[in-house]
Amino acid sequence: MAKIVAASAAVALAAACSAPVPAMLKADGVDRVALDATAYAAELRAFRNSALGLGQALLADGGNGTGGNVVSSPGSLLVALAMLRAGASGETAAELDAVLGLPRDGRDEAMNALLASLAKFDGDPATVDEDNPPRKPVMHVANGLFVDREVPTGEAYLNTLARHYGTGVYPVDFSNQGETKPAIDAWVDKNTRGRIKEAPAKYDPRNTFSLLNSVYFAAAWRAPFDPGSTEDLPFTTARGEQIDVPAMHNLLEMKYAEGPGWRGVDLPYAEGFVMRLVLPDSGTDAPALFRASGLRKMADALDAAPLATVQIQLPRWDHRCSFDLRRVLEAAGLQKTLTTxxxxxxxxxxxxxxxxxxxxxxxxAEKGTVAAAVTQINGMVTSAPPRPEQTIDFDRPFHYQVVHVETGVPLFMGAVADPRS
Incomplete structure (x- = not known):
């Protein structure tokens, strides 16, 4: 296992207190490399297209969303899969590259640059007043790797995660659910400001590896919606039912574009981010419209669109969703990845x-947006050695015998005082 430097990762749990996040460790002597996103334009475009494809797969799956409502984070999934790809080889590495459309060269370096670009907006989620989202957006991305302390983890892999992903490594005892589950959940809770309180995958004490990415976003609109202008107005659901919902109104400059079967805008936050909103034409086949190829065309059109003065009506919403990503990834074509x-x-x-x-x-809502997501990928060593109940090191003179088991006769007997001679 890679040399690790830091305090012990043991977690002391008090029955009346929430679990602390265990001490974060890192590969010895490995620091995060600083890279400039402008040097990776082609790779970042590949990541954008990959995230759009993952988003389409998530939307097609639907998760456990109700009434057709879905919220997902293709960005979080992309980062988690990139961290997984950093440890892949053979047919699995080729499959991940092909299915996700990842850059052939400089993949980890480009992801480092992407994360560094997002880090310009990093902040502590705990400081955010979610009722009044900040004018300077908070985009907090965290990467974590929980590994069983009894199982060796590749030094080169840990070095890559430290160098390009800033991943915290947390040695734990997966067989001790009472210690490790609260520790993982505490990591999730801390990095999402409590919007997600538990890791999304059901805890399994047989696992030896848990890779996590979390994304927390909070930002005010550039021009807030006036709450006094919000009123209940008709909204036709996907099932054709007409209901009344609180609808916000605003008039402001934003990018506007349209294409076959759709119109869309980039509604700006105060800085650095927009909410891309796309409205299918009445009667349009939405699933066909929002295939990955269609999403790429919409992104290109809106990226290049000029500003226009737009009167916008937008409902408020507050949604949550969870996904079985094995099902999503299998449908996307990652069979080898899930079985190797x-x-x-x-x-x-x-x-x-x-x-x-x-x-x-x-x-x-009227003032802005707050969102969070956690992606978790777990693994298990399929030929894990049994956990030792005792430890004995023959590091000083010792006695030995070669014994015939049936009779108990020692056929050989000796002592080792110096193994060299």
Whole structure:
């Protein structure tokens, strides 16, 4: 296992208190590399297209959303899969690259640059007043890796995660659910400001590896909606039912574009981000419209669109959703990734992916937006050695025998005082 420096990761739990996040460790002597996103324009475009494809897959799956409502984080899933790809080899590495459309060269460096660009808006989620989202957006991205302390984890893999992803590594005892589950949940709760309180995958004490990405976003609109202008107005649901919902109104400059079967805008936050809103034409086949290829065309059109003065009516919403990502990834074509016991050995010996899940939520109102997501990918060493009940090191003179088991006769007997001679 890679050399690790820091305090012990043991977690002391008090029955009346929430679990603390265990001490974060990192690969010895490895620091995060600083890279400039402008040097990776082609790679970042590939990431954008990959995230759009993942988003389409998440929307098609629908998760456990009700009434057709879905909220997901393709960005979080992309980062988690990129961290997984950093430990892949053979057919699995080729499959991940092909299905996700990842850059052939400089993949980890480009992801480092992407994360560094987002880090310009980093902040502590605990400081956010969610009733009054901040004018300077808070975009907090965290990467975590919980590994079983009894299972060796690849040094090169840990170094890559430290160098390009800033991933915190947390050695734990997965067999001790009472200690480790609260620790993982505490990591999730802390990095999402409590919007997501538990890791999305069901806890399994047989796991030896849990990779997590979290995304927390809070931002005020550039021009807030006037609450006094919000009124109940008709909204036709996907099922054709007409209902009344609180509808916000605003008149402001924003990017506007349209294409076959759709119109859309980029509603700006105060800085650095927009909410891209796309309205299908009445009677349009929405699933066909929002295929990955269609999403790319919409993104290109809105990226290049000029500003226009737009009167916008937008409902408030507050949604949450969770996904079984194994189902999503299998449908996307990652069969080898989900079944191999060989191609992730750079992470842990003969590891197999056992679980993948995501939880996401979003609140959109007059003042701005608050959202959070957590993606979790778990694995298990398929040939894990039994956990020792005792430890004995023959590091000083010792006695030995070669014994015939049936009779108990020592055929050989000796002592080792110096193994060299």
């Amino acid at each position: 016991t060989e191609d992730f050995s750079a992470i842990q010996p003969e590891i197999a992916i056992t679980q993948a899940a995501q939880a996401a939520n979003i609140t959109v």
